Amino acid sequence: MIQRTVAEQQRALYWHRRRLHEREVPRHLLRETDQLMFWLEECLVQRLKIVPGWLMPRLLVLLGQAHPELPRELGHERRPAQVMEFLYRAQEALMEQSVKGAGHGVPLPGAGSAHGAVGQGPQTGQDHPPLPLTLRVDLHLHSYYSPDSKTSFADLVARCREVGLDRIALTDHNTAAGAFELRRLHPGLAIAGEEIKTREGEVIGLFLAEQIKPWLHPEETLDRIHGQGGLTYLAHPCDRFRASFTPERIIELAPGVDIIETYNPWARPADNQLAAELCQELRKVAATGSDAHSPPELGLSWMEIEEYEGPADFLDKLRQARHVVTELSGTQRRA
Numbered sequence: 031m032i033q034r035t036v037a038e039q040q041r042a043l044y045w046h047r048r049r050l051h052e053r054e055v056p057r058h059l060l061r062e063t064d065q066l067m068f069w070l071e072e073c074l075v076q077r078l079k080i081v082p083g084w085l086m087p088r089l090l091v092l093l094g095q096a097h098p099e100l101p102r103e104l105g106h107e108r109r110p111a112q113v114m115e116f117l118y119r120a121q122e123a124l125m126e127q128s129v130k131g132a133g134h135g136v137p138l139p140g141a142g143s144a145h146g147a148v149g150q151g152p153q154t155g156q157d158h159p160p161l162p163l164t165l166r167v168d169l170h171l172h173s174y175y176s177p178d179s180k181t182s183f184a185d186l187v188a189r190c191r192e193v194g195l196d197r198i199a200l201t202d203h204n205t206a207a208g209a210f211e212l213r214r215l216h217p218g219l220a221i222a223g224e225e226i227k228t229r230e231g232e233v234i235g236l237f238l239a240e241q242i243k244p245w246l247h248p249e250e251t252l253d254r255i256h257g258q259g260g261l262t263y264l265a266h267p268c269d270r271f272r273a274s275f276t277p278e279r280i281i282e283l284a285p286g287v288d289i290i291e292t293y294n295p296w297a298r299p300a301d302n303q304l305a306a307e308l309c310q311e312l313r314k315v316a317a318t319g320s321d322a323h324s325p326p327e328l329g330l331s332w333m334e335i336e337e338y339e340g341p342a343d344f345l346d347k348l349r350q351a352r353h354v355v356t357e358l359s360g361t362q363r364r365a
């Protein structure tokens with residue numbers, strides 16, 4: 031059986047995002063056909079006799095958008111292989127339209143902003159290869175487990191649903207207790223993290239199994255994160271107004287660093303730019319984090335990443351991820 035709960039949840043979020051951020055031009059509809067093709071293939075793999083009901087509404091709409099006659103011709107046909115034939119026909123029709131329309135995609139709002147990684151941000155309007163599901167993630171945010179945030183889990187989860195965040199790394203200050211609890215309550219949503227104060231700057235650990243205590247030498251903090259299979263992430267690394275490392279120290283620490291935050295809404299643009307340059311120079315993976323301390327700050331900047339399996343795969347895919355920074359990012363009042 032197809033795992034309905036997970037599948038339906040992903041599907042709902044997927045369409046939600048599409049409706050919000052992409053106009054339905056042929057190129058985008060083509061991507062939708064890729065997504066639907068994935069599910070139809072899954073039906074064949076699972077040897078389902080008919081296409082599940084939850085898949086049909088969007089499929090019918092898409093067929094109609096590709097060519098008005100297709101839904102009628104499909105009629106009551108629900109056998110996966112046969113339905114797939116219709117999807118192929120829809121793809122052909124859309125490809126034709128796409129060529130006619132000069133094939134310009136509509137970039138996501140804020141995508142490709144200079145805030146993203148230098149040289150590795152999104153190329154707007156460029157198609158991804160046939161669609162693996164993309165997840166909207168935020169890798170740096172806080173809850174009431176941080177002394178400077180009042181955000182409850184209920185508000186956090188509600189806001190994620192509202193803005194279509196699929197996965198969040200809860201990175202409270204010097205504690206992973208909240209992150210572990212959120213992961214227990216919402217395993218599909220939460221990555222367990224912690225923003226750890228070292229004797230110098232702050233270091234985030236992602237995919238943590240155990241909490242890491244603060245005030246260690248940065249090298250030891252990085253080692254401990256890696257020692258438990260986590261990923262190391264330098265938060266607002268060059269921010270002159272918060273505990274952070276000097277560029278020289280970042281270069282020294284580089285062997286132990288996986289990810290560098292190149293956009294933090296609360297860092298000055300020049301500091302973000304410096305972080306982005308360092309990130310590129312050191313060939314590290316860039317990240318955009320919201321550093322949200324209250325719910326309205328969530329969903330103003332995020333990353334879009336392919337579905338992954340485990341931390342190593344996550345890091346690999348983060349390199350290709352799309353950075354999205356909207357105009358509203360950094361305009362909220364800091365909690």
Ligand SMILES: [Zn+2]
Pocket residue numbers: 170171172201225265321
């Ligand atoms: Zn933070």
